[in-house]
Amino acid sequence: MGHMPAEPINPPPRLLMGPGPINADPRVLRAMSAQLVGQYDPAMTAYMNETMELYRGVFRTSNEATLLVDGTSRAGIEAALVSLLEPGDIVLVPIFGRFGHLLREIAERAQADVRVIEREWGTVFTPGEIEAAIIEHKPKVLAVVHGDTSTTVAQPLDELGAICQRHGVLLYSDTTASLAGNTFETDEWGLDVVTAGLQKCLGGPSGSAPITMSPAAVEVINSRKSIEAGIRSEGDAVSAHPIRSNYFDLSQILDYWGPKRLNHHTEATSMLYGARECARLLVKEGIPNAVERHRLHGGAMVAGLDAMGFRLFGDQSVRMNNVVGVYIPDGIDGDAARAAMLNDFGIEIGTSFGPLHGKVWRIGVMGYNTRRDAVLTTLATLEQVLRAGGVPITAGSGVGAAVDFYG
Amino acid sequence: MGHMPAEPINPPPRLLMGPGPINADPRVLRAMSAQLVGQYDPAMTAYMNETMELYRGVFRTSNEATLLVDGTSRAGIEAALVSLLEPGDIVLVPIFGRFGHLLREIAERAQADVRVIEREWGTVFTPGEIEAAIIEHKPKVLAVVHGDTSTTVAQPLDELGAICQRHGVLLYSDTTASLAGNTFETDEWGLDVVTAGLQKCLGGPSGSAPITMSPAAVEVINSRKSIEAGIRSEGDAVSAHPIRSNYFDLSQILDYWGPKRLNHHTEATSMLYGARECARLLVKEGIPNAVERHRLHGGAMVAGLDAMGFRLFGDQSVRMNNVVGVYIPDGIDGDAARAAMLNDFGIEIGTSFGPLHGKVWRIGVMGYNTRRDAVLTTLATLEQVLRAGGVPITAGSGVGAAVDFYG
Numbered sequence: 001m002g003h004m005p006a007e008p009i010n011p012p013p014r015l016l017m018g019p020g021p022i023n024a025d026p027r028v029l030r031a032m033s034a035q036l037v038g039q040y041d042p043a044m045t046a047y048m049n050e051t052m053e054l055y056r057g058v059f060r061t062s063n064e065a066t067l068l069v070d071g072t073s074r075a076g077i078e079a080a081l082v083s084l085l086e087p088g089d090i091v092l093v094p095i096f097g098r099f100g101h102l103l104r105e106i107a108e109r110a111q112a113d114v115r116v117i118e119r120e121w122g123t124v125f126t127p128g129e130i131e132a133a134i135i136e137h138k139p140k141v142l143a144v145v146h147g148d149t150s151t152t153v154a155q156p157l158d159e160l161g162a163i164c165q166r167h168g169v170l171l172y173s174d175t176t177a178s179l180a181g182n183t184f185e186t187d188e189w190g191l192d193v194v195t196a197g198l199q200k201c202l203g204g205p206s207g208s209a210p211i212t213m214s215p216a217a218v219e220v221i222n223s224r225k226s227i228e229a230g231i232r233s234e235g236d237a238v239s240a241h242p243i244r245s246n247y248f249d250l251s252q253i254l255d256y257w258g259p260k261r262l263n264h265h266t267e268a269t270s271m272l273y274g275a276r277e278c279a280r281l282l283v284k285e286g287i288p289n290a291v292e293r294h295r296l297h298g299g300a301m302v303a304g305l306d307a308m309g310f311r312l313f314g315d316q317s318v319r320m321n322n323v324v325g326v327y328i329p330d331g332i333d334g335d336a337a338r339a340a341m342l343n344d345f346g347i348e349i350g351t352s353f354g355p356l357h358g359k360v361w362r363i364g365v366m367g368y369n370t371r372r373d374a375v376l377t378t379l380a381t382l383e384q385v386l387r388a389g390g391v392p393i394t395a396g397s398g399v400g401a402a403v404d405f406y407g
Numbered sequence: 408m409g410h411m412p413a414e415p416i417n418p419p420p421r422l423l424m425g426p427g428p429i430n431a432d433p434r435v436l437r438a439m440s441a442q443l444v445g446q447y448d449p450a451m452t453a454y455m456n457e458t459m460e461l462y463r464g465v466f467r468t469s470n471e472a473t474l475l476v477d478g479t480s481r482a483g484i485e486a487a488l489v490s491l492l493e494p495g496d497i498v499l500v501p502i503f504g505r506f507g508h509l510l511r512e513i514a515e516r517a518q519a520d521v522r523v524i525e526r527e528w529g530t531v532f533t534p535g536e537i538e539a540a541i542i543e544h545k546p547k548v549l550a551v552v553h554g555d556t557s558t559t560v561a562q563p564l565d566e567l568g569a570i571c572q573r574h575g576v577l578l579y580s581d582t583t584a585s586l587a588g589n590t591f592e593t594d595e596w597g598l599d600v601v602t603a604g605l606q607k608c609l610g611g612p613s614g615s616a617p618i619t620m621s622p623a624a625v626e627v628i629n630s631r632k633s634i635e636a637g638i639r640s641e642g643d644a645v646s647a648h649p650i651r652s653n654y655f656d657l658s659q660i661l662d663y664w665g666p667k668r669l670n671h672h673t674e675a676t677s678m679l680y681g682a683r684e685c686a687r688l689l690v691k692e693g694i695p696n697a698v699e700r701h702r703l704h705g706g707a708m709v710a711g712l713d714a715m716g717f718r719l720f721g722d723q724s725v726r727m728n729n730v731v732g733v734y735i736p737d738g739i740d741g742d743a744a745r746a747a748m749l750n751d752f753g754i755e756i757g758t759s760f761g762p763l764h765g766k767v768w769r770i771g772v773m774g775y776n777t778r779r780d781a782v783l784t785t786l787a788t789l790e791q792v793l794r795a796g797g798v799p800i801t802a803g804s805g806v807g808a809a810v811d812f813y814g
Contacts, residue, residue: 006687009680021673024443031416032677033440036431036612038755043418050413071478072672078654084496101637106653120496199566199673205443207477207675230508231760247485247514265479266428266606268614273416280674353638381685
C-alpha cells in the first residue's frame, strides 16, 4: 500500500494508426458518459432490444439471437466455442495467423478434438482446401478467423457456408478485425455464429463482444441449457451435458436478453451504451458505405506507402481494407522508429507477432481514423522518421501518392 | 433488418436505490470519456500499474498480483475458480443466498468436486460450523461470498483465514456487494483470492472485475501456466493440466499485467479508466472513511424504514451497511409499488430472488448514492407510495427518524 498521489485520468493525445485498438469515435465516448439506469428499467431493456436490432444490421442477418457478450472480443470467441463444443467434439480450425492459433487454443481448453490445417502467414486457404479437410476430419464445427490482424489478410468466406451446409457442419467466424470495414454477410454467406469486438472498424473501445447465432446454432446451444441453481424454478431445464462455463453460457445469456429476462450477469451498461452507439452510427451510414469508406482511406494509405518505397506484406488480393503490413526498411530499427512516431508526433503504428516480429509493421486505417487527415498526417510524419533513419525517400512522395489516390 | 430510427443514448434520470447497479459517480463517467491510447503505450502501462496499486489500497493488501478481469463481477468469480480448481479438486461452498449458489454452479461447471453447507437466507455461518465442514470435506479451496446481496447479510470472514491456514486450505471470497462499504481486510484476515465489481460501493458501472491474489494462490495458478500457442517462444511454459479457459486464465492475465507484458486480450481501456477512477476516489477518501460513510447513510435509511413500520429482513447483526431488506407491507403489491416509485419519482428500489421474491424489497445506499438527499428523498417518496396503497403511516415519520439519526 504505497503513497502514490494518483491523478485523474488524462491520457496524452494519440492518433492510433496501428492494428487496433484505435481512437474511439467521440460520439461513442459521449454515449458511454450517460448516467446508468437499473438492469430491468424499461429504458434499459429497450436499449438492449435496440442493440440487438442494430447489430442485426451490422452483421447483416435476421438472426433473433444477436446480442453482446460482456468482455473483450476474445470473450465472444470463447463464448461461441464453449457453447457449441462439448468435450470430444471435432472442430476444424484453418490457421493462417495468430488468431487461428487462438481459436485452436480456446477449443483445446474446452477439450474439443481440434484438427487444424495451416498456411503460411500472409496467405489464405482455397475453399477446396477447406472442403477437403472437412471431408477428412468430419467436424461438428468449422471455426475460422475472417480477417486475421496478425497477417492483415482475410479468409474469403462467401463459399464456406454452402460447403458447411453440404456436410452438416456449423460455421463459426471471428470477425473482430474485419467487421464493418470489409464486406461481410452473415445470412447470405451461411454463417452460424459470428463474433466481433468494438475496437477496430466499429470505432469503440475494447470491452464488448457482439455476437450473432443462427437458429441452428441456437438449437445446439439450448440443448445444453441448465437454468442457474440460485434462480431455478420447478421444471426448469437441467442439462446432463451443460456448457462448461457459467459466464460464457450462451443459453443463459440468451434468456437474459430474451423475453424471459432471466437474470445472468449484471449487464455492463456503459459498454452497452457504447456498443449501441457504434452500431447506430454504422447502420445510419449504411454498412456498404462504411466498407467503401475503409476501402477508400485504406487504399490511400497503401498508395502512399507504396510510393515511399515500402514493400507490402502478404497476399494483396485478400488484404483487409483496414490494415496493411509493410516490411521495415533495411537499416531501420523498427521499435526505435515506432517510438519516434509516438514521441515526436503522437502517432502509433503497430508492431507484429510471431514470425513477423521485427520484420513487419502493421498500419491501420479504421473506424474513426478512416479520415483523409489521419492518412496524410501518418504518411508525412513517417517520411520524417524514415529520413532521419537514413532511408532515401523522395520528399512528399507518400502524401502526394495518397492525394492522387483520393483524386 | 428492420427500419428502426434509433436515437442517441438519452436515458431517463433515475435515482438507483436498489441492490445495484447504482448511479455511477459522475467523476467515474468523466474518466471513462477520455480518449483511448494504444495497448502498450507508456501512458497505458502506467495506468495499468497505477490501477494495480490503487486496488491494493481498496483490497487492503500488499499482493503484487492485483489487477482487473475484463468482464462483470461474475467474470472475476469464474476467473478465480477456474484458475484455482482443477477437475476433481474439492471445494467447499457455504451457501447462505443466491450468490453462494452461483459459486457452486461455477465450480461445478469447472468439474470440481463441490461440497456445500447451507443456511437459511438471512443468516450466516459461525466460524466453528465452517471449520467443522473443512475438517469433514478436506477441500483445496473454501469459496465463500462475503456480502450476499440477495439476502443483505455478510458472512464474517475475519476468523476464516486462520482456520484455512491451519488446514492448508486456500480461501477465496467474492466481495462484489460489500467491498468499500464494509470493513474488509484481505491481508489481515488471510484471504488468498478476492474478487469484486464496480457497480455497488465502488461507484462505477458493471463491466470490470478487480481481483487480488496472494503469493500462495499465484503459485497454484502459475503451476498450470501454458503460454498461448500463437505467441509462444521456445522453452515457454506448456502445462499438462492447463486452466480450462483462455479468457479466464489468470496465469496468462498476470503475464499481461506484469513486467513481461505478454499479450492476452486487448485491455478494455474505457472500463480500466473507470475502474481506476473508482479506486482513486476511494483511496483518496481513505477506505475506513468510505466504510463509515456507508454505515452512516445506510443507518439513516434503516432508521427511517423502521420508523415507517417496516419489518426488517435477516439477521441485523450481520447486515451489510449498504443494503437493507424489508418485508413488503400486507396489502401492498410489491411490483406495482416499485413501478410507482420509478414512474412517479424516478427512484428505483429492488425486488428479490428465490424464496424472498414477492415478500422482500431490497433498498441500497451505496457508492455515489450514500448521500443525505438520496436517503431522505427515497423515504419521502416511499411514504407517498405506501399511503396511496392504503398503508397507515404517520406523516413524516421516515424522514424525521432519518434526520434524527443524522443528528
